[in-house]
Amino acid sequence: MRATIREVAREAGVSASTVSRALSAPEMVNDATRERVLRAAERLGYAPNRAARGLITGRTGNLGLIVPDLTNPFFPSVVKGVQARAREADYAVFLADTDEDQAAEAGLVRALAKQVDGLILCSPRAPEEEIRDLAEHTTLVMVNRRFGNVPSVVFDSADGIRQAIAHLQALGHRRVAWVGGPRASWSNRDRVRALRSAAGAASMELFVAGHFPPYFEGGVAAADLVVASGVTSVIAYNDVMALGLLSRLRDRDVQVPHDISVIGVDDIQMSAMSAPALTTVSVGKEQAGRAAVDLLLALLQQPDGVRNTRRELPTQLLVRGSTGVARVT
Amino acid sequence: MRATIREVAREAGVSASTVSRALSAPEMVNDATRERVLRAAERLGYAPNRAARGLITGRTGNLGLIVPDLTNPFFPSVVKGVQARAREADYAVFLADTDEDQAAEAGLVRALAKQVDGLILCSPRAPEEEIRDLAEHTTLVMVNRRFGNVPSVVFDSADGIRQAIAHLQALGHRRVAWVGGPRASWSNRDRVRALRSAAGAASMELFVAGHFPPYFEGGVAAADLVVASGVTSVIAYNDVMALGLLSRLRDRDVQVPHDISVIGVDDIQMSAMSAPALTTVSVGKEQAGRAAVDLLLALLQQPDGVRNTRRELPTQLLVRGSTGVARVT
DNA sequence: AACAACTTTGCAAAGGATTGCATCGAGCTG
DNA sequence: CAGCTCGATGCAATCCTTTGCAAAGTTGTT
Numbered sequence: 001m002r003a004t005i006r007e008v009a010r011e012a013g014v015s016a017s018t019v020s021r022a023l024s025a026p027e028m029v030n031d032a033t034r035e036r037v038l039r040a041a042e043r044l045g046y047a048p049n050r051a052a053r054g055l056i057t058g059r060t061g062n063l064g065l066i067v068p069d070l071t072n073p074f075f076p077s078v079v080k081g082v083q084a085r086a087r088e089a090d091y092a093v094f095l096a097d098t099d100e101d102q103a104a105e106a107g108l109v110r111a112l113a114k115q116v117d118g119l120i121l122c123s124p125r126a127p128e129e130e131i132r133d134l135a136e137h138t139t140l141v142m143v144n145r146r147f148g149n150v151p152s153v154v155f156d157s158a159d160g161i162r163q164a165i166a167h168l169q170a171l172g173h174r175r176v177a178w179v180g181g182p183r184a185s186w187s188n189r190d191r192v193r194a195l196r197s198a199a200g201a202a203s204m205e206l207f208v209a210g211h212f213p214p215y216f217e218g219g220v221a222a223a224d225l226v227v228a229s230g231v232t233s234v235i236a237y238n239d240v241m242a243l244g245l246l247s248r249l250r251d252r253d254v255q256v257p258h259d260i261s262v263i264g265v266d267d268i269q270m271s272a273m274s275a276p277a278l279t280t281v282s283v284g285k286e287q288a289g290r291a292a293v294d295l296l297l298a299l300l301q302q303p304d305g306v307r308n309t310r311r312e313l314p315t316q317l318l319v320r321g322s323t324g325v326a327r328v329t
Numbered sequence: 330m331r332a333t334i335r336e337v338a339r340e341a342g343v344s345a346s347t348v349s350r351a352l353s354a355p356e357m358v359n360d361a362t363r364e365r366v367l368r369a370a371e372r373l374g375y376a377p378n379r380a381a382r383g384l385i386t387g388r389t390g391n392l393g394l395i396v397p398d399l400t401n402p403f404f405p406s407v408v409k410g411v412q413a414r415a416r417e418a419d420y421a422v423f424l425a426d427t428d429e430d431q432a433a434e435a436g437l438v439r440a441l442a443k444q445v446d447g448l449i450l451c452s453p454r455a456p457e458e459e460i461r462d463l464a465e466h467t468t469l470v471m472v473n474r475r476f477g478n479v480p481s482v483v484f485d486s487a488d489g490i491r492q493a494i495a496h497l498q499a500l501g502h503r504r505v506a507w508v509g510g511p512r513a514s515w516s517n518r519d520r521v522r523a524l525r526s527a528a529g530a531a532s533m534e535l536f537v538a539g540h541f542p543p544y545f546e547g548g549v550a551a552a553d554l555v556v557a558s559g560v561t562s563v564i565a566y567n568d569v570m571a572l573g574l575l576s577r578l579r580d581r582d583v584q585v586p587h588d589i590s591v592i593g594v595d596d597i598q599m600s601a602m603s604a605p606a607l608t609t610v611s612v613g614k615e616q617a618g619r620a621a622v623d624l625l626l627a628l629l630q631q632p633d634g635v636r637n638t639r640r641e642l643p644t645q646l647l648v649r650g651s652t653g654v655a656r657v658t
Numbered sequence: 659a660a661c662a663a664c665t666t667t668g669c670a671a672a673g674g675a676t677t678g679c680a681t682c683g684a685g686c687t688g
Numbered sequence: 689c690a691g692c693t694c695g696a697t698g699c700a701a702t703c704c705t706t707t708g709c710a711a712a713g714t715t716g717t718t
Contacts, residue, residue, distance in 0.1 A: 002443070004704060015668045020706060030666060050444055051383040052704035055673050060380065062423075070409050071598060076399035083426050087437065092444060094391075095424040097412050108416065114331070115379055115421060216602050243602065250604055269400060270599055273545050273572065275579055333674060344698045349676055359696060381674035384703045 003044040012040035023048065063296065064094045064116040066109055068123055072214070073240065073268040074285060075122060078143060081289020082120060089297055091117075098123070106130055113138045118296040120289075121145075125184040139303070141296045143288055145186040151299060151309035153291045157187060157265065158194030160281030160315030164235055164263050165198040167279070167317055172326040173233040173261065177207040179222040179245065181214040181237030188237055191265065195235065207231050212241065219244020227254060232261065232326040239264035239271045239280055246274055246322065257324030267318060276321030283315050332373040341369035352377065392625065393423045393445040395438055397452055401543070402569065402597040403614060404451060407472060410618020411449060418626055420446075427452070435459055442467045447625045449618075450474075454513040468632070470625045472617055474515040480628060480638035482620045486516060486594065487523030489610030489644030493564055493592050494527040496608070496646055501655040502562040502590065506536040508551040508574065510543040510566030517566055520594065524564065536560050541570065548573020556581065561589060561655040568593035568600045568609055575603055575651065586653030596647055605650030612644050 009016045014033060021028045022037035029037075040046075054060045065082050067075045079095065086093045096112055098105040105126060113119060118139035121131070128147060134140055135150045142152040168176055178195055181188040192208070199206040207229040212218030219241035226234045226245065236242035242264030249256055256262055256276055264271060267282035291311045298306045338345045343362060350357045351366035358366070369375075383389045394411050396404040408424065415422045425441055427434040434455060442448060447468035450460070457476060463469060464479045471481040497505055507524055510517040521537070528535040536558040541547030548570035555563045555574065565571035571593030578585055585591055585605055593600060596611035620640045627635045 005706095006704080016705080017668060017670095017707080018666085021667090024706080028666080033666080047440075047443055049384070049704050051380040051389065052673090053706070054380040055378070055384060055675095055704080056706045058673085065424075070399075070405040071402075073400075073402070076405050079424070080399050080426050080428070083424065084428070087425075092423050092441065093425075094421050095394075095408070095412065096416075096422075097409050099409070099413070111376075112421065114376060216598075247602060247604060269545075273576060275576060275604075334676095335674080345675075346677080346699080347697060350697090353676080357696080362696080378674050381703090382676075384674080384705090385676045387703080 002049075003041075003046040005046070005048070008037065008041045008044055008046045011044060012037045059117050059300075060115060061091055062094055062116045063091050063293065064096065064109075064112040064119040066096045066098060066105070066112070066119065066121050066123060068098050068100050068105075068125070070097045073270065074238065074266050077285035078122060078289040078292075081286030081291075082293055083289070084286070085290040085293040089293065091293075091297075100125075102126065109134060117300055120292045120296060124186055124188075125182060139296065139299050141292045141299070143292050146190075146310070147186070149309070151295055151306075153288050153295060153311045153313065154187075154190075155283040155288065155315050156312050157191045157281065157283070157315060158198075160265065160283070160317060161191055161194040161235070162198045163315075163317035164279075164281055165195070165202050165204065167319060167323065168233045168261060168263070168326075169202045169204065171233075171261065171324060173204065174326070175205040175207065175229075175231040175233070177209050177226045177229055177231040177234040179209045179219060179226065179234060179236040179241055180211045181218070181241070183211045185214070185237075191237065205231075209234075212237075214238055214241060216240050216244040216247070219246075220248045223248035223252070227252065227260070232259075233263070233323070234260060235263045235265075237265065239266045239268045239278060242278055242280070242322075243270060243274055246276075246278070256322050259327055261323040261326070263317075263323060272320070274322075279320045279323040280318050281315050282318045284313050288313055331378070332370075332375040334375070334377070337366065337370045337373055337375045340373060341366045388446050388629075389444060390419065391421050391423055391445045392622065393425065393438075393441040393448040395425045395427060395434070395441070395448065395450050395452060397427050397429050397434075397454070399426045402599065403567070403595050406597075406614035407451060407618040407621075410615030410620075411622055412618070413615070414619040414622040418622065420622075420626075431455065438463060446629055449621045449625060453515055453517075454511060468625065468628050470621045470628070472621050475519075475639070476515070478638070480624055480635075482617050482624060482640045482642065483516075483519075484612040484617065484644050485641050486520045486610065486612070486644060487527075489594065489612070489646060490520055490523040490564070491527045492644075492646035493608075493610055494524070494531050494533065496648060496652065497562045497590060497592070497655075498531045498533065500562075500590065500653060502533065503655070504534040504536065504558075504560040504562070506538050506555045506558055506560040506563040508538045508548060508555065508563060508565040508570055509540045510547070510570070512540045514543070514566075520566065534560075538563075541566075543567055543570060545569050545573040545576070548575075549577045552577035552581070556583060556589070562592070562652070563589060564592045564594075566594065568595045568597045568607060571607055571609070571651075572599060572603055575605075575607070585651050588656055590652040590655070592646075592652060601649070603651075608649045608652040609647050610644050611647045613642050617642055 005016045009019045022034045122143045209222045209225045223245045264280040267280045271278040334345045338348045351363045451472045538551045538554045552574050593609040596609045600607040
């Protein structure tokens with residue numbers, strides 16, 4: 001069916017070894033010969049059999065990408081970035097969606113790990129011991145989470161939060177609420193920590209509304225607590241929740257930003273499309289995907305030679321219509 | 330490193346062939362022996378090397394899934410469905426996002442095709458000749474598009490459109506606008522055809538606003554034309570566009586549904602969260618992904634024995650807040 | 659002119675699993 | 689009990705590529 005290296009060898013009048021080298025170690029073969037081989041390969045439409053290559057090299061040329069829930073709009077962007085960068089490096093990407101199922105995830109990941117050279121894990125809530133275990137057997141990069149010395153790509157959310165607080169302060173806000181995401185989420189802890197210190201430094205009063213599911217409904221559920229707390233501004237764990245807040249506030253005829261200013265995190269597409277458009281801490285989601293691939297490939301090339309196994313990507317507050325001057329209380 | 334079939338064989342005191350058969354053709358080996366082999370495999374944590382297996386069987390155990398743009402909220406759901414069903418059948422899924430780039434797509438698809446047993450193609454606008462070419466060399470299933478006798482999974486949008494028209498008619502609407510998607514899109518043609526016939530049958534006047542990019546901005550751009558046309562209702566090619574319509578109508582203080590009723594197609598997550606919530610033709614996106622995998626696996630098992638290579642999934646109008654009684658004109 | 663060093667190429671083994679064919683033994687039939 | 693069938697197992701070839709080592713050929717050095 002498909003041409004093999006032997007047929008190319010015959011066509012070019014050389015041995016299979018020479019063909020192999022002409023393709024994957026060009027400097028080892030004479031220019032003229034290489035040229036002849038390449039033309040023969042071209043003529044026959046030859047492409048190396050990845051399975052055979054993988055069998056002997058021990059490398060598959062594949063990466064694995066694990067996400068908890070693709071319908072959460074944060075992840076598709078990351079996937080796009082991973083995908084694009086992997087393709088540039090001639091790697092293919094296995095995608096696994098764990099559907100937020102911790103139990104299934106473990107098995108799934110283990111199965112996938114055998115078919116790839118390395119894994120990228122976006123799993124904000126996987127138990128730590130599982131990650132530790134996995135990191136021992138696999139080349140692993142985590143996105144949006146930091147754990148031990150596992151290589152990771154994270155966002156400098158702390159800085160984004162600081163920007164948000166500075167923005168609110170400049171608008172005259174003195175009281176801010178935090179609508180938290182899942183208790184187990186690393187980035188939630190990271191953000192709330194940053195918020196505490198930033199609010200403290202700005203002498204702003206902080207009302208922590210608690211932990212909510214990181215979905216639209218979570219924001220809806222938090223809205224009434226936020227209103228009751230009497231704050232003039234609120235920052236949500238992510239944009240989807242912030243949109244939930246906006247929705248519930250609208251239902252209650254609480255004017256945004258007149259009565260209360262709302263800020264999200266992530267800058268998902270819908271944030272620019274809500275009414276009012278959402279002020280948000282923008283994070284480079286595709287960029288994170290690309291960075292994760294870069295890091296992973298570097299680790300694969302020289303497992304111990306990579307100096308910086310932690311990438312921290314900058315964040316940027318995007319001011320839109322959902323924040324405004326604090327109401328007078 | 331990882332256990333091989335030989336080590337399992339030694340552990341169980343049998344030959345490698347027997348181990349292989351115990352695992353993949355259980356009925357060929359004696360119960361007691363099989364039991365012994367399975368326990369040995371378990372003890373050593375053995376899992377077959379997929380590359381080696383693929384080399385000899387010619388099957389990879391992988392599927393390829395190609396989508397045009399993951400950030401379009403329609404696709405993540407399909408991907409989830411594909412993924413889930415593939416995993417159940419012990420297949421892994423390669424994901425490729427073509428980023429709406431036709432030129433890149435061709436190469437990408439061809440590269441991917443060599444590493445998989447079959448491909449699932451969600452590519453509403455890929456040129457027909459490319460698909461024809463691809464279908465010759467690969468086992469292929471298309472989602473949301475029909476072309477020649479290439480196996481496909483599509484939605485019965487026509488029926489959904491009929492339901493939408495019936496709904497509008499029941500609310501007293503006599504004039505409806507259509508906000509079209511890309512000219513090259515198969516599903517757009519499918520829907521507009523259904524709309525023409527349904528509107529005709531209901532003696533409703535149809536205003537076709539033209540073709541727009543299938544994004545939020547497309548809906549925004551179409552809104553003013555729709556208003557100017559004097560219709561009392563509008564159906565958009567998809568939900569994202571319908572949300573764009575809602576947004577622009579709100580900006581112009583056109584009341585939905587009082588002044589104009591709006592209907593979308595797809596039932597993406599955000600549709601339930603807009604204000605007003607969007608009436609939409611709901612399609613089983615995950616279900617389509619699963620059906621595509623089922624069809625693909627059936628084709629792989631018996632290339633010519635599959636009777637029905639076309640699955641058409643039902644659609645259902647979801648009535649929410651964006652449709653109401655027609656205003657009196 | 660002889661030898662060393664180097665470049666270029668081929669040979670053959672290896673990687674792990676599957677599978678056609680041969681073998682062996684047990685059970686059945688007449 | 690001889691002969692036959694059939695189930696269970698092992699042997700060895702095979703899938704395609706990569707790569708260590710050796711051979712052959714070339715160039716340069718003394």
